[in-house]
Amino acid sequence: MDILQETRQTQVQLPVDVLVSFFGKSDSIRLQHLRRGVIVKSDTRPIIHLNNNTHRVEIDAIRGLPRPQIIRFRRPRGQSVINYEIVLNGTRDYDQTDRLLAELGNQRRRGARRWLLR
Numbered sequence: 001m002d003i004l005q006e007t008r009q010t011q012v013q014l015p016v017d018v019l020v021s022f023f024g025k026s027d028s029i030r031l032q033h034l035r036r037g038v039i040v041k042s043d044t045r046p047i048i049h050l051n052n053n054t055h056r057v058e059i060d061a062i063r064g065l066p067r068p069q070i071i072r073f074r075r076p077r078g079q080s081v082i083n084y085e086i087v088l089n090g091t092r093d094y095d096q097t098d099r100l101l102a103e104l105g106n107q108r109r110r111g112a113r114r115w116l117l118r
Contacts, residue, residue: 001015001070001071001072001073001101001113001114001115001116002068002069002070002071002101002113002114002115003062003067003068003069003070003071003086003113004067004068004112004113010058010059010060010061010062010063011048011056011057011058011059012056012057012058012059012071013054013055013056013113014047014055014056014057015106015108015113015115016053016055017106017115017117018115018117019047019055021117022073022075022117023047023057023082026047027046027047027049028044028045028046028047029044029045029047029057029082030042030043030044030080030081030082031043031044031045031057031059031081031082031083031084032081032082032083032084033059033060033084033085034083034084034085035085039083041060042081045057045058045059046058059071059084062086065086065088065089066089067089068089069086069087069088069089069094070086070087070089070094070097070098070101071084071085071086071087072084072085072087072097100116101114101115101116102114104116
């Protein structure tokens with residue numbers, strides 16, 4: 001999913017279409033931040049539900065990096081923890097993931113974030 005901008009910390013707004021199907025009905029999730037396949041942080045984060053049917057998860061701040069970036073969430077089979085990694089703009093991985101989002105991703109309107117649920 002695209003990360004297009006951030007607030008005081010980095011908040012990732014979750015598409016309503018994937019909230020329950022991927023993140024479940026919980027009000028919090030166990031996140032593990034990965035960098036190059038290595039866990040750099042693991043903690044439980046709340047899923048923030050706002051009145052306008054917006055749902056957010058706050059991740060560690062990634063200030064100083066140009067936008068857009070891509071965040072990739074993965075749930076290991078049979079586990080409740082969710083791994084995430086930031087795919088940095090300008091890398092080969094970013095280019096491949098960007099192409100995948102362009103070809104198969106969902107988007108509500110032009111210029112909005114794209115996401116793919118697989």
